[in-house]
Amino acid sequence: xxxxxxxxxxxxxxxxxxxxxxxxxxxxxxxxQATVYNQLDADSSTVQFHYKQMGVNMRxxxxxxxxxxxxxxxxxxxxxxxxxxxxxSVSSGNRDANKELANKxxxxxxxxxxxxxxxxxxxxxxxxxxxVTGTLAIKGSEQQLTFPVQVNHNGTQAQFTGExxxxxxxxxxxxxxxxxxxxxxxxxxxxxDAKVNAQ
Amino acid sequence: MTTIAQNxxxxxxxxxxxxxxxxxxxxxxGMFVLGFYMKNMPFSPKMLQLxxxxxxxxxxxxxxxxxxxxWRVSHRAPALPNTMSPTMQFLAHAGHWALYGFMLxxxxxxxxxxxxxxxxxxxxxVAPIPDLIPESExxxxxxxxxxxxLNVAFIxxxxxxxxxxxxxxxxxxxxxxxxxxxxxQKQSIANK
Numbered sequence: 001x002x003x004x005x006x007x008x009x010x011x012x013x014x015x016x017x018x019x020x021x022x023x024x025x026x027x028x029x030x031x032x033q034a035t036v037y038n039q040l041d042a043d044s045s046t047v048q049f050h051y052k053q054m055g056v057n058m059r060x061x062x063x064x065x066x067x068x069x070x071x072x073x074x075x076x077x078x079x080x081x082x083x084x085x086x087x088x089s090v091s092s093g094n095r096d097a098n099k100e101l102a103n104k105x106x107x108x109x110x111x112x113x114x115x116x117x118x119x120x121x122x123x124x125x126x127x128x129x130x131x132v133t134g135t136l137a138i139k140g141s142e143q144q145l146t147f148p149v150q151v152n153h154n155g156t157q158a159q160f161t162g163e164x165x166x167x168x169x170x171x172x173x174x175x176x177x178x179x180x181x182x183x184x185x186x187x188x189x190x191x192x193d194a195k196v197n198a199q
Numbered sequence: 200m201t202t203i204a205q206n207x208x209x210x211x212x213x214x215x216x217x218x219x220x221x222x223x224x225x226x227x228x229g230m231f232v233l234g235f236y237m238k239n240m241p242f243s244p245k246m247l248q249l250x251x252x253x254x255x256x257x258x259x260x261x262x263x264x265x266x267x268x269x270w271r272v273s274h275r276a277p278a279l280p281n282t283m284s285p286t287m288q289f290l291a292h293a294g295h296w297a298l299y300g301f302m303l304x305x306x307x308x309x310x311x312x313x314x315x316x317x318x319x320x321x322x323x324x325v326a327p328i329p330d331l332i333p334e335s336e337x338x339x340x341x342x343x344x345x346x347x348x349l350n351v352a353f354i355x356x357x358x359x360x361x362x363x364x365x366x367x368x369x370x371x372x373x374x375x376x377x378x379x380x381x382x383x384q385k386q387s388i389a390n391k
Contacts, residue, residue: 053247055324097242177244183248184244184247
């Protein structure tokens with residue numbers, strides 16, 4: 001009682017202010033943390049692929065793609081992605097090669113214009129790491145894949161980076177005279193860096 | 200005895216220089232044929248393979264040229280015959296140094312062109328050669344044009360070189376050709 005009696009009106013006001021601000025923070029906190037990232041920023045994202053040609057490390061890119069992404073920071077395990085790549089947009093840095101890659105023996109872009117990855121399961125490994133499982137469909141062939149994805153987000157944009165290791169032969173990419181792997185290797189490493197904005 | 204031997208030796212290039220001359224003549228002619236052949240091939244695995252072989256050979260030749268130039272500047276070349284006018288002697292020397300210049304510039308532009316196209320040269324598929332310039336479409340266009348123009352100029356210079364050698368042999372009859380001949384070298388030893 002004595003101690004309470006000693007409280008001055010100023011002290012009581014500041015105590016109330018403190019309580020009020022704590023209340024505001026506790027109310028605001030869930031909405032500030034639970035951010036849903038679902039808008040792919042295609043211009044600042046990249047889809048690259050790496051392969052070997054006659055012992056030389058080569059790099060190529062796809063410049064046209066779209067995605068339906070859902071990543072809720074409160075429910076990362078419910079995250080999902082469907083990523084569509086326009087195979088016609090392939091670039092290996094060489095004009096003749098680009099023309100060849102769109103052809104029937106490679107991507108057959110006129111018949112199979114899109115390569116698609118659809119997630120089926122997302123496992124949360126840590127705050128910054130997911131293990132994504134899904135189906136990769138290229139040129140009419142499908143394959144189940146699981147790969148790690150690194151996640152970073154800052155409230156306005158989330159960044160997803162990762163790599164998929166595939167064999168082009170599994171998807172019949174490079175048929176006929178290209179079906180041997182001595183000139184153009186079978187191992188393809190796809191590296192993506194997707195920037196996704198909050199809604 | 201020694202003075203005669205030395206005099207005869209002075210009329211000739213060293214065995215190493217003679218070997219390099221004929222080896223590189225064969226290599227460059229082979230590379231001209233390969234280069235123009237693969238350039239006009241349809242895009243195919245065979246074409247990619249030939250391009251790689253061409254690059255491996257090009258790097259090998261470039262190293263040989265460096266050795267050849269080092270040998271040339273450290274070993275005295277035989278003097279040109281006095282029957283040639285000072286102007287002709289000057290032209291002969293200028294022509295030879297132009298040939299050396301092409302021998303350096305042609306592989307060098309091929310190497311740079313490959314780097315600019317984003318295809319690193321990996322010597323014999325195992326030894327990566329550094330890219331001196333970054334991947335760039337404009338640089339790739341520039342160096343592929345430079346590689347072509349220099350090759351055509353080099354071929355013309357070689358045609359001139361051969362024509363001059365034939366003129367010396369069959370019109371001037373000054374036996375200049377023996378400077379590069381193995382047979383004459385053996386004779387000079389026999390003369391000793």
